[in-house]
Amino acid sequence: MxxxxxxxxxxxxxxxxxxxxxxxxxxxxxxxxxxxxxxxxxxxxxxxxxxxxxxxxxxxxxxxxxxxxxxxxxxxxxxxxxxxxxxxxxxxxxxxxxxxxxxxxxxxxxxxxxxxxxSNLPSGQCVICLYDFTEGDVFIKTQCYHYFHSHCLASHLIAGRKYYQEELEKLPNWQQMQAPPYQQTCPVCRCALTCDVDTLKKAPAPVESITAPPFRLTAELKALQLKMAALLSQQVAKGGVVAVGDTGPPPLTITSPADNENEASIGSASALPDAKPELGNGHNGNASHDAPGSPQRGYKGPYRGFNRRGKPGRRGRGASR
Missing domain, CATH: 3.10.110.10 (Ubiquitin Conjugating Enzyme)
Structure with a gap:
């Protein structure tokens, strides 16, 4: 202009x-x-x-x-x-x-x-139950202008509080004392909500969830099942899926710098023709590293969410009492 x-x-x-x-x-x-x-x-x-x-x-x-x-x-x-x-x-x-x-x-x-x-009625689906909004449904408008069936939002908030409480109880007491209180959030944008769950859960279930015909396995769903099964088999063959019962190498191992040094020294010693195994604590060369008093090797099994390495102030496995 x-x-x-x-x-x-x-x-x-x-x-x-x-x-x-x-x-x-x-x-x-x-x-x-x-x-x-x-x-x-x-x-x-x-x-x-x-x-x-x-x-x-x-x-x-x-x-x-x-x-x-x-x-x-x-x-x-x-x-x-x-x-x-x-x-x-x-x-x-x-x-x-x-x-x-x-x-x-x-x-x-x-x-x-x-x-x-x-069109002053939410169009589309409730993102919790995936049923449409129809006449007769009881729904709620959040402060962030998102819409849910009141029954569905109540179930979502109750489940969210239950999950929060379960995770909180897993923490040490001092962390539980410092943890923030549970906060209701919008399932879509995560904005803070202030809803009366007791009132919401009194609302009836969505109309379509009651009037919907029973589930039937159609030819289209069967074709989709076969397609997804073939895709899963392809991913498993390429090693892209970690599942229960896998016999392949573990995807993750826990080692320490000392383990790498030990492996390097063992490899160099085995390359020498006159190399002799180390003796420790008066044992002969056939003693294994797992014998009492011998140095502990780092854990090399599959990762299971905890550390198997020795910690300061704790007695190592096999050490004298």
């Missing part, structure tokens, strides 16, 4: 700021408006708790606006599926053509608000 702002743009921006106040963000460069951004909600009067969907409208004022169409983007949709967003975007493009030559931001706001009001 040029430094001289079109009077039509100035009037439109002033009207938006007067009506939307803090709900609109006008980005300027050298006092010249460059873009307009606001969050659009459905029309529900003063009852904001009944606003289940929203979307952020961003309008970039191109050079020559309003005689040229601006660039319009819908961001951060909440409760809207791809089909509905595509329909709104199609209507926006038609509106831009019809209103070419005049300010269009108010027209776009009303267009989007009408669509949101008609």
């Amino acid at each position: 040029s430094t001289s702002v079109d009077e039509r743009v100035t009037d439109e921006v002033e009207a938006l700021e007067a009506i939307l106040m803090d709900d609109v963000v006008i980005k300027r460069v050298d006092d010249v408006p460059q873009s307009i951004e606001t969050v659009v909600h459905p029309s529900t009067g003063d009852d904001t708790d009944q606003q289940y969907v929203c979307v952020t409208l961003e309008v970039k004022l191109t050079p020559g606006y309003p005689d040229n169409s601006p660039e319009v983007t819908l961001r951060n949709p909440r409760g809207l599926d791809d089909a509905l967003l595509a329909a709104i975007n199609s209507q926006i493009q038609e509106k831009l053509i019809d209103c070419l030559g005049q300010p269009v931001v108010f027209e776009l706001l009303e267009l989007i608000r009408e669509n949101l009001t008609e």
Whole structure:
């Protein structure tokens, strides 16, 4: 845009700021408006708790606006599926053509608000149970504008608290004292939640979970099973799968620098023709390293989550009492 702002743009921006106040963000460069951004909600009067969907409208004022169409983007949709967003975007493009030559931001706001009001019900699936939202479902809108069946969210939060408690009990007492308290989080974005689980778990299960037909193994699922089984066999053959009963080499061993030095010295000693095995503690050369009083070799078995090496202050295996 040029430094001289079109009077039509100035009037439109002033009207938006007067009506939307803090709900609109006008980005300027050298006092010249460059873009307009606001969050659009459905029309529900003063009852904001009944606003289940929203979307952020961003309008970039191109050079020559309003005689040229601006660039319009819908961001951060909440409760809207791809089909509905595509329909709104199609209507926006038609509106831009019809209103070419005049300010269009108010027209776009009303267009989007009408669509949101008609579709003021979360579309898509509950990410916990993967059933759609249908009429008769009891659902909840979180502070971060994500939607779940109340019954499903209660089950998720109860399981999360149980898992947290189980992991906490595995810690030493001093770590349990320092551990932060359990915090409810959104299953989608991990934002903190404040939900009354006792109220949520009283809600009925999703309608589709009750009315859905019983599971049947279709030909399509059988074909998918065969395909996945073949893929697993291919991965096992290439050593890409670690499973119970594997007879191959362990994927991970625990060694220490001393082990590497011992192996190097043993290898160099065996290369000498007159090399003799070391004697220790008065035993002959046939004594094994596992004999009492002999140096302990580092653990080389498969990793099992604990350290088998000697620790300071602890009696080594086989040492004198």
